[in-house]
Amino acid sequence: MSVAAPERPEAAQTPARTHEEARMRRRRKRILWGGGVTLGAFLLVSLFLMPLGYGMVTALKDKDGVSDPNSPILPVSAEVFEYEGEEHEVYAVPMPGGEVRELALIEPGRESSVFIDPGDPGAGPIEWEGRWRTLDPVRGFNPQWGNFAEAWSTIDFVRLTAWTLFYALTTVFATVVSSAIVAYGFARFRFPFRKALFGLLMATILLPPAVTLVPKYAVFLQMGWIGTYLPLIVPHFFANAFNVFLLRQYFLTIPKELEEAARIDGAGPIRTFARVIVPQAIPALTAVSLFHFFYAWNDFFEPLLYLAGNRDIVPIGVGLSYFSGVYNTEPHLIMAASLLALVLPVAIFLAAQRVFVQGIVVTGVDK
Amino acid sequence: MSDLTAAVRRARRGKRPPKRPASPMERREARWGYAFIAPWIIGFALFWLIPMLASLVFSTLDFQLTDPEATSFVGMSNWERAMSDPHTWQSLLVTLRFTVLFLPLSLVVALGLALLLNSAHLRGVGFFRLLFYAPSMIPLVAGILIWQQVLNPQTGWLNKIIGLTGVQATGAGGIRWFDNPVLVLFAFSFIGLWGVGNAMMINLAGLQGIPTQLYEAAAIDGAGWWRRLRTVTLPLLSPVMFYNLVIGSVLIMQYFVQPWVLFGATGHPEGGSRFLLIHFYQQAFVFGNMGYGAALAWFIFLVVAALTAVLFGTARFWVHYGSER
Numbered sequence: 001m002s003v004a005a006p007e008r009p010e011a012a013q014t015p016a017r018t019h020e021e022a023r024m025r026r027r028r029k030r031i032l033w034g035g036g037v038t039l040g041a042f043l044l045v046s047l048f049l050m051p052l053g054y055g056m057v058t059a060l061k062d063k064d065g066v067s068d069p070n071s072p073i074l075p076v077s078a079e080v081f082e083y084e085g086e087e088h089e090v091y092a093v094p095m096p097g098g099e100v101r102e103l104a105l106i107e108p109g110r111e112s113s114v115f116i117d118p119g120d121p122g123a124g125p126i127e128w129e130g131r132w133r134t135l136d137p138v139r140g141f142n143p144q145w146g147n148f149a150e151a152w153s154t155i156d157f158v159r160l161t162a163w164t165l166f167y168a169l170t171t172v173f174a175t176v177v178s179s180a181i182v183a184y185g186f187a188r189f190r191f192p193f194r195k196a197l198f199g200l201l202m203a204t205i206l207l208p209p210a211v212t213l214v215p216k217y218a219v220f221l222q223m224g225w226i227g228t229y230l231p232l233i234v235p236h237f238f239a240n241a242f243n244v245f246l247l248r249q250y251f252l253t254i255p256k257e258l259e260e261a262a263r264i265d266g267a268g269p270i271r272t273f274a275r276v277i278v279p280q281a282i283p284a285l286t287a288v289s290l291f292h293f294f295y296a297w298n299d300f301f302e303p304l305l306y307l308a309g310n311r312d313i314v315p316i317g318v319g320l321s322y323f324s325g326v327y328n329t330e331p332h333l334i335m336a337a338s339l340l341a342l343v344l345p346v347a348i349f350l351a352a353q354r355v356f357v358q359g360i361v362v363t364g365v366d367k
Numbered sequence: 368m369s370d371l372t373a374a375v376r377r378a379r380r381g382k383r384p385p386k387r388p389a390s391p392m393e394r395r396e397a398r399w400g401y402a403f404i405a406p407w408i409i410g411f412a413l414f415w416l417i418p419m420l421a422s423l424v425f426s427t428l429d430f431q432l433t434d435p436e437a438t439s440f441v442g443m444s445n446w447e448r449a450m451s452d453p454h455t456w457q458s459l460l461v462t463l464r465f466t467v468l469f470l471p472l473s474l475v476v477a478l479g480l481a482l483l484l485n486s487a488h489l490r491g492v493g494f495f496r497l498l499f500y501a502p503s504m505i506p507l508v509a510g511i512l513i514w515q516q517v518l519n520p521q522t523g524w525l526n527k528i529i530g531l532t533g534v535q536a537t538g539a540g541g542i543r544w545f546d547n548p549v550l551v552l553f554a555f556s557f558i559g560l561w562g563v564g565n566a567m568m569i570n571l572a573g574l575q576g577i578p579t580q581l582y583e584a585a586a587i588d589g590a591g592w593w594r595r596l597r598t599v600t601l602p603l604l605s606p607v608m609f610y611n612l613v614i615g616s617v618l619i620m621q622y623f624v625q626p627w628v629l630f631g632a633t634g635h636p637e638g639g640s641r642f643l644l645i646h647f648y649q650q651a652f653v654f655g656n657m658g659y660g661a662a663l664a665w666f667i668f669l670v671v672a673a674l675t676a677v678l679f680g681t682a683r684f685w686v687h688y689g690s691e692r
Contacts (some may be wrong), residue, residue, distance in 0.1 A: 037488035043484045044483075045498045051561075052502075054524045055513040069521040069537060101425035185403025189396050197433075200480050201407060204415060206675050208616050210647055211668040214425050214661040217652070222431075238410020268401045298507045300624045301644075305652060317508040320630045331516050338509035349504040353497070360568045 059151075059335035061142035062338065066332045077137040080104075081118040090118060091135040093128055102138050103128075108158070151336035155323045161344065164315040167229060167303070168296035172289050174236035175243055180285065182239040183247035184273050188259070205241045213305070227310040232302055243288045246359065250284035251277060289361030290352055297345050316341050419668075425661035432655030445662035455663065457638045458646035459670065461548075465604045465642070466619045469556045474611060478604075481570035482596075496571070503564030511628045514558045518544040525557075545629065548639030555625050564610045573607035574600065602687040613678055620671045623648065643667050661692045 015115035058066060060075040063314045079090040081104035088104040093115060095101055103126060114125045115130040133290050151157070186198055254277060262272045278285070300317045307314050311322065320341055348358060389397070401408075426445050430535045440605045449455050476584025483489060485497050502510065517523045520543045526536035534568075536542045544554040577600065626640035632649040634641035647667060 033488045034490055037483070037486055038490045041483055041489055041495050045495060048502070048561075049498060049515040050524060051513045052508075053518050058516055063629060066522065071522075092526070105399075182672075183405040184406050185400050189400025189402035189403065191392070191397035194400065196405065197408075200411070204411070204614070206671065207415065207619055208617075208667050208671045210644060210664045211422055212415060213419040213422075213663075214651055214657050215421035216414070218425075218430075218435075218657060235410065235414050237406065238414065239407040242406065253438060259495065269403070273403075295503065300627075304627075305648075308652075317506055317624075320506075320508045324515075324628070325631075331519075331522075334512050335516060338512045341509040343504045345506055346501065346504050349501075350497075357500075360565055360572075361447065367681075 020186055052284050055335045057337055058147065058332055059147055059331050059339055061147075062142075062144050062249065063332065066330075072139070077144075078137045078143040079142075083116055083118075083121060088116070090138040091115075091132065093135060094140055095128075101251065105132055105135075108132050114334070128175070147332050147336040148340065151333045151340060154333065155319055155337050155340075157337075157340055159312075160314070160316040160319040160341075162339045163313050164297060164317075166295050167232060167299075167315050170229075170233050171236040171296050172292045174233060175292050176285055176289050178237050178239040178289065179243035180247050180278065180281070181273070181293060183244045183251055184277060186244065186250035187248045189269075201241050201244060209301075217305065225308060226308070229304040229307070229313070232299075240292075243292065246288055246291075247284055250281055254280050255320045283355060283358070286352075286355050290348075291359055292350070292358050383431045422661045422664055425658055426665055428658040428661075430656075430661075431644045431660040432652075432657055433531075438658075441658070445659045448659060449662045449666055454634075454641060454646050455636075455666065457634075458641045461552075461639060461641055462620065462622065465552050465555060465622065466616060468552050469559050470615050470619065472556055473559060473563055473615060474608065475567065476560055477570055477611060478608070480601075481574055482562065484567070484571050485574045496568075499567060500564035502561040505561070507624055508628055509561075510513045510561050511558055511625055512560070515545075515552070516630060518554050518557065520544065546636045548637045551636055551639040554629075558625055558676035564614070566615070569607055569611060570604065573604045577603045605685060605687045609678075609682055613675070616674060616678065617671065620667070620674065643670070 030151050057073060057075060058133055062075070062077050064073055065071045065077065075167060079102075080087045081090055082088075083104060083106055086106075090102055090104050092100050092104045101117065104118050105113060106116050106125065107114035109132070111131065112129045115128055116125055148305060186194065186201075203204065216231070217226070220226050225231045258276050259272050262276045267275065297315075298317060300321075301314070303315050303318050304321075307318070314322070323337055327333050338364070427440060427442055428438055429441045429445075480499055484492055484499070489495065505513075517525050520541045521527055521537055525544075526542055529536040529542065542550065544550050581599050581603070582595055584600050590598065621644055622642045624642040624644050626642050627648075630640040632641075632645055632653055634645070643663075644667070647660055647663045650656045650663055
């Protein structure tokens with residue numbers, strides 16, 4: 001965006017003229033600031049997202065390209081030319097005339113070699129005097145899309161995704177239903193110790209879960225639940241502080257008149273909750289569902305702990321960490337697997353952006 | 368507005384008759400209230416209260432996961448062991464060091480990005496907001512693995528970018544992010560900054576909630592950008608910042624996934640990745656020392672409680688709540 005500088009007459013300026021010019025100056029300053037801030041933001045966001053670009057480029061490289069510190073940024077590999085059923089590498093060959101031609105080496109020799117022109121193989125072999133080992137190989141842009149296929153099958157992406165979805169969806173259902181019920185209790189009923197109990201609920205946000213893990217693990221082990229999803233899913237049927245808080249905030253904004261109308265029609269608290277409150281709170285319920293979905297997608301510690309010994313059913317985070325432990329010499333496959341893992345959550349986020357952002361704002365700002 | 372509601376609340380409290388027996392209707396309401404919150408009460412007892420107390424009991428036992436039959440009461444010896452285990456103090460130190468480094472850094476970055484997104488000069492706010500938030504949506508382990516490669520001293524882009532400034536970053540004398548106990552905390556910080564989106568959005572919403580009249584009044588009084596930030600924005604944003612601070616510090620006290628994915632329980636480099644939870648997990652679930660693990664878990668709980676108490680204790684000196692004006 002550029003603006004031509006206005007001509008400045010040397011003549012004495014009338015007051016109207018100065019006014020006009022001041023306005024121009026202000027406008028120019030505004031455009032300059034806008035351009036500067038936007039450009040700065042653009043540079044910042046490029047730096048911020050740089051690892052994604054790196055991941056993408058690395059995922060498309062071959063094994064040699066990944067480990068070579070001097071390899072070009074883009075995925076390249078040595079060009080080859082197939083001639084009479086065999087693959088021959090292509091080199092940049094300086095010809096006696098001074099020009100440099102890209103030729104495929106078909107018969108290497110110590111002092112002289114035979115090449116062929118990939119662009120015109122019919123012209124026959126070209127004899128070249130000199131040591132071919134001093135020649136530079138020609139490298140061309142050659143993304144290895146096959147890395148994604150290899151990563152997909154090696155980590156068993158479908159199975160990992162299926163288990164992660166199973167875990168996320170069952171716990172979304174469990175926590176949203178139970179948290180909504182509890183939130184309604186805190187939002188609409190007066191009872192002794194309500195404030196203290198709500199404070200206790202909020203305090204569980206601050207408590208480190210580690211302090212409960214040893215006995216829980218011992219009991220789950222006794223019950224034969226270790227190595228299954230039960231210890232991961234069952235506790236979600238008992239509400240969660242963040243979700244209760246968010247839903248309660250939303251329920252408080254629903255006008256009481258709606259419930260009173262239902263009560264006059266003879267509906268009890270359960271009917272009122274199911275028929276009046278839940279339909280009114282769909283946006284908040286959606287936001288909580290999305291939050292929990294992403295939480296479950298990222299959950300690492302508890303699946304690692306409780307599913308130990310049953311590697312076939314781990315969710316994607318744990319699966320990726322196992323994979324990176326085994327394939328640490330093949331970063332291109334790790335990058336491809338990581339990119340595969342981020343596609344689905346990012347796509348869901350992009351689709352549900354608005355609901356999501358509103359939800360974050362409610363949790364943070366209303367404290 | 369909030370002064371008014373507070374005054375009304377005070378007045379109402381004063382008028383309330385002291386302790387009269389609840390009417391049948393009130394009792395009915397209370398019963399329904401308890402019925403609705405029952406799932407949480409049961410869950411709290413089953414998954415918080417009882418396990419917490421049981422943990423305390425476990426911490427007095429010698430209980431090995433591999434040999435539960437041989438469990439015996441050992442009194443305070445798990446606690447004595449925890450206090451004399453150099454790894455306990457090392458992990459506390461690493462966790463606190465990382466807190467001191469990363470917490471202010473993430474708060475400042477989250478605030479800076481929110482100010483940028485709230486700037487009247489910025490074009491394409493929606494676009495930038497989306498892109499700055501996007502990495503928060505990337506599954507944590509995937510993000511860690513991507514950063515692990517980006518921070519590779521030889522082939523990673525970060526060292527190459529640093530190299531452009533003329534600093535020797537790659538090669539033999541290069542910056543080895545994962546082999547130095549101080550640098551590794553910076554590596555964790557880079558990974559952590561990718562998750563700054565939530566705090567940024569909360570800040571942004573807080574900024575948008577500040578009445579513009581305040582800025583106009585400050586501008587009329589001749590306050591520049593910096594002064595407006597210090598006297599209007601920061602005080603009014605302090606409750607939001609406090610929320611981010613508390614949540615941030617609680618999360619760091621439970622820091623586990625990043626060191627675990629990168630280094631397992633090895634503590635590499637030189638104990639630099641042995642955070643409190645790594646130490647606990649290793650003892651309790653890798654070595655199977657459940658009794659000792661329970662003592663460590665309670666130690667972590669006490670550390671978190673102390674830290675939270677300090678944070679809430681300082682809040683009244685700098686957190687500005689509208690109703691106190």
